[in-house]
Amino acid sequence: MLENYLPILLFIIVGLGVGVVLLAAGFILGPRKPSEEKLSPYECGFEAFEDSRMRFDVRYYLVAILFIIFDLEIAFLFPWAIVLDEIGLFGFASMGVFLAILLIGFLYEWKKGALEWE
Amino acid sequence: MTNEAFETPNLLLALPEIWLLAMACVVLVVDLFSNDRDHGPAFWLTQVTLLGGIIITVSTQWGVDATTFSGTYVADSLGALLKIGILVLAFLGFAYSRDYMRDRGILKGEYYMLGLFAVLGMMVTVSAGNLLSLYLGVELMSLSLYALVAIDRDSSRASEAAMKYFVLGALASGMLLYGMSMLYGVTGTLDLGEITAAAAELDDRRFLFLFGLVFMMVGVAFKFGAVPFHMWVPDVYHGAPTPVTLMIATASKVAAVGLFLRLIGEGLLPLLESWQHMVVLLAVLSLLIGNTVALVQTNIKRMLAYSTFNHVGFILMGFVAGTPEGYAASVFYALTYAFTVAATFGVVLLLARKGFEADHITDLKGLNDRSPLFAFVVLILMISLTGIPGTVGFYAKWMVLKSVVEAGFVWLAVLAVIGAVVGAFYYLRLVRYCYFDKAEGEGPQPTGSGGFQAVLAANGLLVLVAGIFPGTLVAVCLAAFL
């Protein structure tokens, strides 16, 4: 029963190990020249603590939303790839249809100029 | 871990939706690459899509009773009937709206795409056999409609309406979803058929079941615009461009009937005793509020919004009995009402021109002098909405009242009839303006292309014909449930 969780334990250990090693390596090996920009916390290109009613460029959100759609598509593709051998040709075709619809959406945003920054 | 054999679904059964989806994508791409300022290709392709959808629905789904996609999709006569209604209404909506949208500079390709996706959502809703697909359909419909309301981006009134619609709609969707999750929690299944079976043998879990039922009822009532979940209706009807109002007032009501029937009317039929009184409450409130407030409205769109409550009350009354006859009455009512209202909005659109909305009731003054044909159409529509014997509106009301009386709610029937009498006042007022008043200033002038006028006249006269020969449609509605 408990041995089922052994891979997870190993995963945790390796994860911790890699994290610690990398941080330690950077801490030991990296040059240290702090500046104001480097010390300020980073959040998506905005000041982290500021009036919430500030102005921002709406194009930024457009890109962000478009990104999310294609990001989620990837999340959908992974499980599909794993069971591909079980769902057969129909499963393959389904994903084809899904991607085709997505492609049409992509075409739409491209043609409408949503991807052009200026 | 069981490894169920994966079953290839029967795509043919869902052909209407597949056709609509495919064509919506085609419309999108064609419109993208066409340079027509009037979006002619999109318009014609859309109408072809809807007509094709009607043909496909009739030929593949009427008289069928089957499920596909692992039970999430139901192909049956009820769904087919509602879908045909939705498709026809959408067809009328697009046919009436072209000139209006062009005059206001909001004739965009998106209008057709969003419209088609809304129709697709409605179709999925009425064919759902599973909570998941039901919700999917409802959301697809709602999201498209939110965006459509705001299609006139420069109008602050439309944006405000869209915002309200969206926020309240999201709230209602949340409640609907919450109710569904209760159901899932109690029964452990999303399949409506299995939920029905579970509802039939409830024991101590009844409390949770009812809890979920109330939330779902709220969500459904919102889609109907039933009092007290109606507050969005007047603002949205008034704020949205008239063609969009038309679609919300007609096709989405038919879809709401489908939503109710799938989810509660048939899905939770064993709990009839519990939801019967909820529906009665909603119906009574709708009848009371709708009729009284409609009396003092001076804007046709707002007046129709309030009078919608009255008709929603009638549609809900048909559900009260929980019998096939009652359901058939509701479907008949919803279809004929939507058809009549579509023509009413059509007249408003016909008279509207650049810089003139023709949505004030006095804008109809003297219509008979300008266009006897459309004054006559208004007359037919209004007496049908009033429910004067000999019109289709009368048969609809009569069927509903019959089912309510048979279910033992005589007082409700009496209340509804009184409401209908009050309704006569504000409907016939329009007729008075058409016939007995002289036009002020330029007065009403039918604009619009010949095709538009022909379809509108046919729409109006069909209401008349359906009043003289209601038998066929009644038989079709009954057949959908037997």
Add this chain to the structure above:
Amino acid sequence: MENLLLIIVLAPLAGAIIAGFFGGTIGRAGAHWVTSLSVALSCLLSFHVLLGLISGDRQPFDGTVYNWMVAGGIQFQVGFLVDRLTAMMMVVVTFVSLMVHIYTIGYMADEEHNWPKDSLAGVNAYQRFFSYIALFTFAMLMLVMSNNFLQLFFAWEAVGLVSYLLIGFWMNRPTAVFANLKAFLVNRVGDFGFLLGIGVVLLFYGSLNYSEVFATAAANPDLTMSIFGGAEWQVATVAGILLFIGAMGKSAQVPLHVWLPDSMEGPTPISALIHAATMVTAGIFMVARMSPIYELSAVALSFILVIGAITALFMGLVGLVQNDIKRVVAYSTLSQLGYMVVALGVSAYAAGVYHLMTHAFFKALLFLGAGSVIIAMHHKQDMREMGGLKKYMPVTYWTMLIGTLALIGFPAFSGYFSKDGIILAVAESQRAGATFAYLCVLAGVFVTALYSFRLLFLVFHGEGRMDRHTREHLHESPLVVTIPLILLAIPSVLIGLVTVMPMVLGDWFGDAIFVSQANDVLAAVAAKYDSAWGLVAHGFVSLPLYLAAAGFLTAWYLYVIRPDLPDQLRQRFALAYTILEKKYWFDELHLNVFAGIGRALGRFFWKVTDVGLIDGLLVNGTARTIGRVAAGLRRVQTGFLFHYAFVMIIGLLVMLTWFVFGAR
């Protein structure tokens, strides 16, 4: 068969719709062509159906075309029942209608003069007229072809409506408007009885379909119902009398006859089509159609017999003192309708319907002839201003003479057979009231001949009494007028000789008319005569012919030999003259007594209950209250999003508490 029947019915309707709604577009010629052709098509197909039924190629059709609605287990349908009776009626209706359509082209040719200048009512009036008569043809066909009471009632009302519209066709003449209102109101009285009769049939026989009702009625002949606390009445009697009250309105029987003379305000083609040949005979047809019900009730038949006999004699008498040419013919129609009703009353349905047919031809002929005279006289109708028209209008004269001979029953003319058939049948009958009826119809023969020839002599013989201007413009009417006259004259002469044996004395109608063995007076008549010529020969040795001859001689003496005598007679018999002149004071009775009481009651309810109670308290009070409530509720619609959401949440909470927690 079904499609064929639908075409027959719907062709005139289509014509009416086209001429009515698109009259302005298609113009005058378009309107009369489209309606005439549609009726011609109907007429042709009707002949086809009739011949098919006679030759046996077709079987009688009884079927439903459309299921209108079902309520409480009762089917409301549109259906056709076409047997020989119906087919005969279809032919009569469409043929006379076609003649009238053609005739109208001439009659209405200069109808613009009949409208005041600048009156919008005259716009497209010509097309409107054709639309109406085609619509009438449709309604009348629906009436005779119906296979159920509901459709019968609808068509019954529809012909009444068209009649109303056409009597008041010249809608800016006050007399015409009064006349059409009168026709409508008097018919409402009859229709009320008719509707009650249908109600009784539905209640006790449980169906609206003829064949089902007849079967049920035959199965339970002694079914009774109690009216007004206790008295048991036979259902067939009640239903029969109530339905006949409807027929009394439509077929203008005493005392509901008062509208028919006034209806002469309408254009003459209408008087011929609706108020002589077809619509007014609907009652006769209806009773014949319902013969299986009437045969069950001797009481109802006696009632019918007496009413018919009174109408036949006394309305004819009024015709003697009329001076308006159309009114004379109108009273003659009343009298002849009385004859038909008498025939029904003695169970000689076939004779009644047969008289209906022959009368349709010769009376339409007489009306159209009168119309032709009126055209020549520049729309003057007073016979005292006519005279000597024979030399100016030979075709009109000779055809009207034929019509008159047919009407008085000159041997071998069509009217002879039908009228003699009725008289013989009444003589055979043992029914209560038959003796009275026999005397009435015999006296009626004399009266008929008298007023008919009075009309003929006053109009066509003697000195011309018209003014100079009119005299100079006298001429025969155009071909569109005279051809229908000639075409109608042919059946007026011949139809009797050809058809009397099978239709009256034979079993031509088959199952369409049911006569019980004991009542079959026509069979008794048939036993005595074996051919049409036998009947003719009999005519010369029997009373009616000599009575008619006496009538002719009297008229000849009074109006040709001694034209001064009528005035002297008038003074000598002033009382009798006044009674006839005032038409037995029926109009005054209706106007002052019934309408007066009705108006007094109405005024009472208006002043006291309506204005005070209903308007003041209920209507306006309610309206004010609702208005106030609405204004308050309107304020709830604030426009604020959070208010809206708040209302939703409240609603949710109320429903939760009430239905979930309250239910436990």
